Amino acid sequence: MAVNYEERSAHRSIVERILISGELFLLSPAHFGGAEEDALTDMPVLLNEVDDRPLLPGTSIAGALRNYLREFEGGDLKPAPRKKQNRDLIEDERKLAATILFGGFRGDDDGMQSPLIVEDSVGNLSDFELRDGVSIEPSTRTAKDDQKFDMQLLGAGTSFPLQFELVIREHDSRDELLRALATALKGFEESAITMGARKRRGFGTCRVDGWKVRFYDLKTKQGLLDWLSTNRAWASKDSAKPGSIMEVLEVDRLLEDNRRRATLRAAFGIDGTLLIRSGFGDLDARADTVHLHAARKGKPGGVAVIPGTSWAGILRHRALKIARTVSGDANSQHTATAFVDALFGPSEIKQKKTFDEAADPVKASRITIEESEIRHAESLEVTRVAIDRFTGGVFEGALFTEQPLVGKDDSDVELTLTLRNPKDAELGLLLLLLKDLWTGDLPLGGESGVGRGRLKGREASLRVGDREWSIREKPDGRLQISPDASALEEFVKAFNAEMEGAK
Amino acid sequence: MTPTKIRITVKSAATFGRGDGVAGFVDREIEHDANGFPFLRGKTLKGLLSESAENVVFALEKQSNLHDWRAAKDELFGKPGRGNEERGSFHISDAILSAGLRSALQKELDAGTMTKEDILYGLTGIRRQTAMNEYGAPENATLRSMRVLLPGVVLEAELNMGSPTEQQISLLVAAALDLRRAGTGRNRGRGAVLVELDDANTTQRYFEKFAKFVEEVEA
Numbered sequence: 001m002a003v004n005y006e007e008r009s010a011h012r013s014i015v016e017r018i019l020i021s022g023e024l025f026l027l028s029p030a031h032f033g034g035a036e037e038d039a040l041t042d043m044p045v046l047l048n049e050v051d052d053r054p055l056l057p058g059t060s061i062a063g064a065l066r067n068y069l070r071e072f073e074g075g076d077l078k079p080a081p082r083k084k085q086n087r088d089l090i091e092d093e094r095k096l097a098a099t100i101l102f103g104g105f106r107g108d109d110d111g112m113q114s115p116l117i118v119e120d121s122v123g124n125l126s127d128f129e130l131r132d133g134v135s136i137e138p139s140t141r142t143a144k145d146d147q148k149f150d151m152q153l154l155g156a157g158t159s160f161p162l163q164f165e166l167v168i169r170e171h172d173s174r175d176e177l178l179r180a181l182a183t184a185l186k187g188f189e190e191s192a193i194t195m196g197a198r199k200r201r202g203f204g205t206c207r208v209d210g211w212k213v214r215f216y217d218l219k220t221k222q223g224l225l226d227w228l229s230t231n232r233a234w235a236s237k238d239s240a241k242p243g244s245i246m247e248v249l250e251v252d253r254l255l256e257d258n259r260r261r262a263t264l265r266a267a268f269g270i271d272g273t274l275l276i277r278s279g280f281g282d283l284d285a286r287a288d289t290v291h292l293h294a295a296r297k298g299k300p301g302g303v304a305v306i307p308g309t310s311w312a313g314i315l316r317h318r319a320l321k322i323a324r325t326v327s328g329d330a331n332s333q334h335t336a337t338a339f340v341d342a343l344f345g346p347s348e349i350k351q352k353k354t355f356d357e358a359a360d361p362v363k364a365s366r367i368t369i370e371e372s373e374i375r376h377a378e379s380l381e382v383t384r385v386a387i388d389r390f391t392g393g394v395f396e397g398a399l400f401t402e403q404p405l406v407g408k409d410d411s412d413v414e415l416t417l418t419l420r421n422p423k424d425a426e427l428g429l430l431l432l433l434l435k436d437l438w439t440g441d442l443p444l445g446g447e448s449g450v451g452r453g454r455l456k457g458r459e460a461s462l463r464v465g466d467r468e469w470s471i472r473e474k475p476d477g478r479l480q481i482s483p484d485a486s487a488l489e490e491f492v493k494a495f496n497a498e499m500e501g502a503k
Numbered sequence: 504m505t506p507t508k509i510r511i512t513v514k515s516a517a518t519f520g521r522g523d524g525v526a527g528f529v530d531r532e533i534e535h536d537a538n539g540f541p542f543l544r545g546k547t548l549k550g551l552l553s554e555s556a557e558n559v560v561f562a563l564e565k566q567s568n569l570h571d572w573r574a575a576k577d578e579l580f581g582k583p584g585r586g587n588e589e590r591g592s593f594h595i596s597d598a599i600l601s602a603g604l605r606s607a608l609q610k611e612l613d614a615g616t617m618t619k620e621d622i623l624y625g626l627t628g629i630r631r632q633t634a635m636n637e638y639g640a641p642e643n644a645t646l647r648s649m650r651v652l653l654p655g656v657v658l659e660a661e662l663n664m665g666s667p668t669e670q671q672i673s674l675l676v677a678a679a680l681d682l683r684r685a686g687t688g689r690n691r692g693r694g695a696v697l698v699e700l701d702d703a704n705t706t707q708r709y710f711e712k713f714a715k716f717v718e719e720v721e722a
Contacts, residue, residue, distance in 0.1 A: 005513070013563070034631045048518070049628040049653050058692020059632055080637045103690075106634060108640075113690065120515045120692030199641065210629070218562035221717050228559075228680040234707050345640070364639030383685050 012113075013170040017216045017227055020164040020181075020249070022208040024121070024188065025058075027295060028371045029129050029153035031197040032056050041130060043151040043197070048122045056160045058118040060195060062102060066341055068193045069184040070098035075258045077366070078422040082107060097255060099179035115177060119163035126157030127295040132278070136313060141448070152202065157297025162188075162208060181252040185211070189245050191255040200364060202308025213248040264420035266415045266460035268332075268437065270377055270407025272290030272433035273452045276310055276445035285402040287381050289446075294371070304377060304405055306413060308369040310444060315369075315433050316344045318442050323430050326499040336499060343367060343419070343426055370416040377405040404452060413455070422464060428495030431488055434460060434471075462488070504701040505667060506709070509552075509660045509679065511543065511598050516651035517694035518687040519543045529629060531649040531687065538612060539623035540605060541652050543598040543685065548660055551685050553580040556678035563659060567720055575670045592665040592674075598658035627652055647716075651693065652721060662700075675712035678702050 032055065034046040047054045070078070074096055081089035093105055104111010124261060135147035166181055168174050187193040188208035189278075196204040216230075217223035229235040246254070280291040293302035323336035341347070345365035386398035415437070436442035438457030445453040460471040471482045471486060481488065519541070521534040535541045556579070560572045581591030599605065613615035627650050635647035664671065679698040686694035699706040 011554075011561065013561060014558055015562075036629075046630075050655055057630070057632070058690075059688065062691050064633060067639075068635070068639070077638060117684070117690045119695065132514055218558075219565040221566055224559070224562045224566075225714050225717065228677055229710065229712075232680070232707070232710075233703065234710075360638040361636050361638055361642070 012167070014167050015217070015219055015243040016168040016172050016174070016223075018166040018168070018178075018249075019216070019217065019230070020162075020166065020185070020211065021212045021213075022162045022185070022188070022211045022245075024160040024162050024206050024208045026126075026156050026158045026204070026206050026294040027155060027191065028156050028202055028205040029131070030158070030195060030206070031151055031153050032060060032195070032204075033197055034314075035078070036356040041152045042149040045128075045152050045154055051122075054123040054125050054154050054158060054160075056123060056195070057119040058120045059160065061121070062114075062116070062118040064193050064195050065184045065187070066098050066102040069101065069180065069255075070096060071259055071420075072183060072187070072257055073097050073255050073379075075260065076377065077363075081107060096430075097176070097183070101180040101184065103175060109250060115167045115169065115172065116181065117167065119165075121160040121162055123154070123158050123160040125154060126159075126297050127155035129153040129155050129295050131292075131307070133309065136317070151197070151217075155295035155297075156296070178249050178251050179253070179255060182245050182249045183254040185245045185249075194368070198309065200308075200368040201312055202369060205370065208333070210242040211245045211248045212238070212239050212242050214238070260421050260465060262427060262430075262462065262464040264417045264418045264419075264462050266432065266434055266437070267458045268413050268415070269409075269458055270405065270411045270413065271286035271440050271454040271456045273380075273406050274317070274374075274377070274445055275307060275404035275447050275452050288403040289378065289402040291403060291405045294373075304374040304379075306372045306374065306444060308371050310480060311369045311372070311415060311417075312344065312365070312367070314442060314444055315342065315367075318433055318436055319343065319429055320428065323499055326496055328500070339425075339429075341427070366420040366422075367416040372413050372415060374405060375410075375412045377407055377411040379403050380406045404447075412458075424491050425492035425498040426495070427462070428491035428493070431462075431492055432495070466470065506663060506672065506675075506705055507662055508701050509549075509595065509598065509662050510645070510699045510702065511660070511685075511698075512697040513652055513654055513658070514695040514697055515654055515692055516628065517653050517685065517696070518649050519547070519685065520687050527681050528648070529587035530647045533627065533650045533652055534672065535623055536599075537619070538609065538654055539619035539621070540600050540608070541623070541656070541658075542600075543658055543660075545595045545597045547685070548561060548598055549580070549593065549595050550674070551682055552678045553715075554594075555578060556674055558681050559674065559677040562719065566717075568717065570670060570716055571691050572674060575674050579664070579667070579671045579674065579714045592667065592671075593637045594663040596661040598660035599658055601659050627658055649687070656706060669712060670702075670716060673709055673716055676706055676709035679706065705716070 020109055031043065032046050033043055034057070035045075040042050044059070046055045047053065079089070081093050090108060094108070096401045097104055101114065101115030101116055113465060131153055132152050132306065133149050133151055135144045136142070137144045150401035168177065185208070188206070189211070191205060191207045193203040193206070194200070195206060197286065198204070215317060216227035218227060240248070244247070252409060275289065276292045279288045290302055292307065295302045295306045314461075317347035320336065323339050324333055327333065327336040344367055345367070381401055381403045383399065383401045385400075386391070386395040388395045417430070419430065433442070437455055438460070440456055444455065447453070459473070462469045471481055474480050517533060519534050521532050524530040524532050533541055534544060556576050560576045563572045577589075577591070579591050579593045582589050600608075608617065608622055612619070613624070628653050629648055631646065631648045633647070634642040636642045664675070679700055682698045683696065684690070684694050685696050688694065700709060
């Protein structure tokens with residue numbers, strides 16, 4: 001769809017307005033921030049100032065949709081034009097459906113106004129949650145000093161009514177705009193868009209359904225009068241029927257998906273006990289430390305979970321260990337670190353002395369890890385006491401109780417990990433990580449020193465583009481890999497070659 | 504009776520900007536007077552209504568209709584860039600807090616129980632936002648803070664249309680009904696407004712007149 005950047009009329013020449021609404025439900029906790037730090041929590045969520053209901057700003061919704069559509073159409077991590085003189089990149093960017101639908105991009109002074117209007121949404125809170133976050137020192141596996149923080153989250157089940165308005169101008173290509181919008185909103189329908197802080201670590205998973213659309217053809221009398229009376233007491237009743245976004249927008253096909261992603265899913269049992277400490281909850285009434293439970297609508301007491309941050313933390317540390325081990329001598333260590341940083345994002349964003357954002361932009365993790373629910377595990381209260389090494393007696397004041405999860409035969413937890421723009425060597429490293437989790441060599445959560453947190457693999461699948469492998473344990477304990485293990489072996493070899501090449 | 508007021512109810516946080524900030528605190532301040540009373544400039548409001556009227560006239564011109572809506576709009580809002588002879592009959596004041604609320608707040612100010620800052624802070628909040636780059640990380644140096652007028656605030660502007668025709672008033676009511684957003688970030692959730700002439704009943708009455716005008720088509 002061509003937009004003429006040279007000719008601008010003084011007026012927008014609007015011929016049609018389309019109102020779209022839907023209901024967004026959080027499937028995992030989410031943090032939509034922006035509020036000042038307060039006495040109770042380091043990262044409070046943004047609330048509507050008038051009635052203290054949770055707020056999802058239109059800017060956040062538009063940003064998430066724009067980014068999704070841009071990735072969908074142009075592929076993940078396509079660089080955006082940053083400097084004015086880069087004419088070709090600017091022209092390419094202007095032709096993207098994301099630019100046409102969401103308006104001029106940052107840095108384009110001649111950018112067009114967006115024909116899509118996105119409203120702020122004031123939500124209906126299901127529950128608040130508080131989560132502790134802490135950074136772990138890789139060498140000692142203990143918490144780093146001054147690195148603990150807490151974060152307020154909106155519980156899963158919180159809902160937000162969404163409202164969009166698409167303005168069609170006289171010379172716009174209506175079909176193209178609707179196709180672009182349907183493609184973007186389909187991302188919400190399929191839970192492919194995550195929102196808010198730590199969205200690549202399992203927070204902010206959501207789904208939108210019950211789409212409703214009303215078309216106002218302003219070229220007709222009735223269309224114009226209906227439009228002018230919307231939201232007024234005398235407006236005629238809304239008769240739009242809810243449906244899927246493609247149905248209600250009357251779009252027959254979406255844009256082409258140009259993303260390249262690898263998805264690893266793995267199901268594990270729990271070998272023994274598991275304890276990821278929660279810092280909050282009804283601690284006074286229960287054990288001193290309790291395994292983390294997340295609020296879920298309709299499930300009093302919540303469900304036991306493994307947060308995406310915990311998965312990412314242990315995988316990152318182990319990835320670094322593997323990469324460093326394979327790359328060998330000290331001189332090549334930075335290659336191993338850079339390899340892991342490129343995959344998981346930098347461990348710390350540092351202000352550079354000579355800051356050149358265009359040459360070296362800060363990048364988030366390319367790996368997305370979902371929060372996992374643990375099914376069929378039991379909580380068991382255990383009492384422990386420290387022993388005085390000198391006397392062999394009980395250490396005074398060191399009696400404590402804790403409530404880890406205890407795995408049963410049918411206990412089940414699933415890791416879901418997505419990697420944008422995967423390289424063979426990176427897939428190789430992921431397979432090595434999977435092996436460590438599978439065999440119980442890489443424990444999750446706290447108290448791994450006393451044997452907690454070990455998993456045992458059951459089945460896994462790796463999908464890379466159109467290819468898919470499945471891994472399953474046979475009764476004799478050996479692995480069955482279909483269709484062939486050799487391709488997976490190649491990934492690991494590619495990883496070894498890249499690390500060894502660094503020597 | 505000719506309407507004498509434009510009533511604006513703010514439905515979502517709005518930034519009617521004044522183009523400056525307060526160093527180290529807020530990057531985009533909203534328009535407010537010496538007492539801390541927020542307002543929307545009459546010039547801005549007229550521009551918004553004029554744009555909405557243009558939307559309505561553009562739509563009506565697509566339909567066969569015997570009324571010359573363009574002439575009605577030009578008489579009302581004037582033609583852009585023309586001199587005094589062709590200026591419109593429409594005059595509007597700044598949209599300010601209602602008289603009752605202002606006098607109540609003024610009493611508090613005079614008594615010293617409230618300060619200018621208390622009033623401004625009571626009616627507004629601060630929103631922050633940052634931009635993300637295409638790699639999913641926050642863009643350097645894009646954190647902005649913006650003062651917003653809170654939803655629920657009602658602003659009123661005095662209206663003087665000289666001696667308007669019924670058609671001009673009905674065009675104005677259509678423009679008021681078409682006007683849904685104002686201020687910074689109005690395509691991204693900020694500044695949703697509900698605009699009325701005088702009150703809801705008057706607005707409905709003139710809308711019905713407008714509908715009648717629109718129905719009168721050429722044979």
